Amino acid sequence: MITTAIQVERQVSPSRLGELGVTAWPIWSKEVSEFSWVYDTQETCYLLAGRVRVTPEQGEVVEFGQGDLVTFPAGLRCTWTVLEPVRKHYQFA
Numbered sequence: 901m902i903t904t905a906i907q908v909e910r911q912v913s914p915s916r917l918g919e920l921g922v923t924a925w926p927i928w929s930k931e932v933s934e935f936s937w938v939y940d941t942q943e944t945c946y947l948l949a950g951r952v953r954v955t956p957e958q959g960e961v962v963e964f965g966q967g968d969l970v971t972f973p974a975g976l977r978c979t980w981t982v983l984e985p986v987r988k989h990y991q992f993a
Contacts, residue, residue, distance in 0.1 A: 905960075906954060908962060908970050909939065912968070916969070917946065920944075920983075922946045925946070928987075928990055931982065933982050934977070934979060934982070936975070936979050937977075938979075939972045939973065939981070940993060941992045942973055942993035943971070943990050944993050946969050946971070946988060946989045947964065947968050947987060947988045948987045948988075950982065950984045950986030951965035951982075951984040952986060953980075953981040953983060954972075954979070954981075957977040957978065963983075
């Protein structure tokens with residue numbers, strides 16, 4: 901069974917980021933916009949800046965921003981609404 905739940909860890913500690921090696925992950929940025937997205941594989945990202953609302957085709961709308969660590973499950977189909985310009989570290993599993 902594919903889970904469509906987006907997991908958000910709010911205001912992650914520097915020690916947790918260090919454990920994950922977040923600073924070595926690539927960086928992606930995006931201006932205020934809206935677009936559809938499908939996750940072929942799981943993605944984990946850490947927001948350095950910005951605010952986003954993600955609306956899954958199925959499931960709860962999730963909003964997150966600077967300082968949050970977010971995990972998107974493989975198979976998730978959603979719409980990203982970038983409310984404030986985003987800059988994030990990301991890693992695909």
